[in-house]
Amino acid sequence: MRTPSQTVGPFFSIGLLEHSASEISEVGIVVTGRVLDGAGEPVPDAMVEIWQADEDGRYLPDFGWGRSGCDDDGRFSFVTRKPGGVDGQAPHLMVLTFARGLLKPVLTRMYFPDEEQANAEDPVLSAVGDPSTLIARAGDGRLEFDIRLQGEDETVFFAV
Amino acid sequence: MSRSVPALESVRDGEGPNPPYIHPDYVSTRLRGPKRPLLLLPHTRSELTGPVFGHESVGELDHDLTRQHDGEPLGERIIVSGRVLDSAGRPVPSALIEIWQANAAGRYHHEVDRHPAPLDPNFTGAGRCLTDDSGNYRFVTVKPGAYPWRNHPNAWRPAHIHLSIFGRAFTNRLVTQMYFPGDPLFEFDPIFQSVRDPKARELLICQFELETTEPEWALGYHFDIVLGGPAETPMET
Numbered sequence: 001m002r003t004p005s006q007t008v009g010p011f012f013s014i015g016l017l018e019h020s021a022s023e024i025s026e027v028g029i030v031v032t033g034r035v036l037d038g039a040g041e042p043v044p045d046a047m048v049e050i051w052q053a054d055e056d057g058r059y060l061p062d063f064g065w066g067r068s069g070c071d072d073d074g075r076f077s078f079v080t081r082k083p084g085g086v087d088g089q090a091p092h093l094m095v096l097t098f099a100r101g102l103l104k105p106v107l108t109r110m111y112f113p114d115e116e117q118a119n120a121e122d123p124v125l126s127a128v129g130d131p132s133t134l135i136a137r138a139g140d141g142r143l144e145f146d147i148r149l150q151g152e153d154e155t156v157f158f159a160v
Numbered sequence: 161m162s163r164s165v166p167a168l169e170s171v172r173d174g175e176g177p178n179p180p181y182i183h184p185d186y187v188s189t190r191l192r193g194p195k196r197p198l199l200l201l202p203h204t205r206s207e208l209t210g211p212v213f214g215h216e217s218v219g220e221l222d223h224d225l226t227r228q229h230d231g232e233p234l235g236e237r238i239i240v241s242g243r244v245l246d247s248a249g250r251p252v253p254s255a256l257i258e259i260w261q262a263n264a265a266g267r268y269h270h271e272v273d274r275h276p277a278p279l280d281p282n283f284t285g286a287g288r289c290l291t292d293d294s295g296n297y298r299f300v301t302v303k304p305g306a307y308p309w310r311n312h313p314n315a316w317r318p319a320h321i322h323l324s325i326f327g328r329a330f331t332n333r334l335v336t337q338m339y340f341p342g343d344p345l346f347e348f349d350p351i352f353q354s355v356r357d358p359k360a361r362e363l364l365i366c367q368f369e370l371e372t373t374e375p376e377w378a379l380g381y382h383f384d385i386v387l388g389g390p391a392e393t394p395m396e397t
Binding site for chain 2: 001003005007010013016019037041043045049086092099104107109129155156157158
């Protein structure tokens with residue numbers, strides 16, 4: 001039997017954010033967003049991790065993982081390079097969010113707004129019903145991707 | 161959508177050893193836990209791969225929380241060791257484990273912690289290590305104290321160490337808490353009790369171990385960690 005998950009609690013920064021790695025690439029795109037609770041309030045004691053392929057759609061052991069804490073506004077931020085498509089899927093980031101109040105992390109995927117055709121053909125995006133919470137918004141020189149833990153526009157979360 | 165694809169299968173939350181997202185006794189889950197069904201992802205390389213951390217990412221003394229300052233921390237010195245296994249029971253080598261904890265008085269070295277217990281200038285309470293080729297890990301630290309929180313009147317957390325583990329795949333990620341045997345606070349703690357299956361709760365409790373106890377120096381506790389999620393063959397590098 002697997003070891004059960006427990007929440008990261010409110011004090012995880014001493015163990016996990018000393019080693020945050022929000023800069024996956026020195027230059028590249030900024031991926032940012034807010035973690036929000038069921039009342040639409042920011043979740044400052046959250047942490048977001050991402051995992052992605054490189055530009056050619058290859059997963060490498062030493063590239064593509066990132067970790068960002070959240071500020072008082074619940075905002076996380078990464079600098080990275082846009083991945084290529086993987087296994088016939090549209091380019092995407094795997095996004096895992098931990099927080100006080102989450103007894104286990106929530107897993108989602110972030111897709112890119114400039115990939116209309118690939119997104120339409122993506123086997124996951126086209127099989128989730130409403131994919132809108134999974135596609136980032138193009139903002140002012142950056143991509144915005146909010147993670148809504150609960151509520152009317154709750155983000156689509158996955159199991160494996 | 162340009163073609164019609166069968167919807168992803170949905171999974172009922174709260175099945176298996178993991179706690180559910182919504183566990184009302186732990187008040188913070190009420191607004192933070194998702195309520196919609198989870199959708200089951202296919203196992204592509206996105207699900208089956210994960211970062212690999214090399215030896216350069218861990219310092220020589222990072223596993224020893226009693227040697228990070230000029231003096232020694234106060235408290236009961238302990239050695240926590242065990243193995244990291246995948247869901248098929250195979251050891252996971254080079255797994256990065258990060259831990260954090262309160263000091264012996266039950267106080268975290270963290271600005272948000274307002275518990276009026278003393279800080280220990282010789283204890284930060286954070287460490288990390290990589291498992292060896294057989295999946296073994298070992299930390300040296302002090303036993304953390306219990307501490308109060310505001311979930312409900314007179315709420316106290318049983319003593320615990322937080323652990324974060326990377327398996328072979330990103331989807332194997334686990335963050336958990338390790339508790340100590342015989343703690344009288346177990347029955348009152350909604351975080352521990354959020355795991356519904358009593359057998360699964362047992363997996364969160366370490367065991368005293370005389371073999372790893374070092375004479376005249378430190379008590380040994382054993383804690384194995386079994387990861388969930390897909391466990392395919394290790395990633396080729």
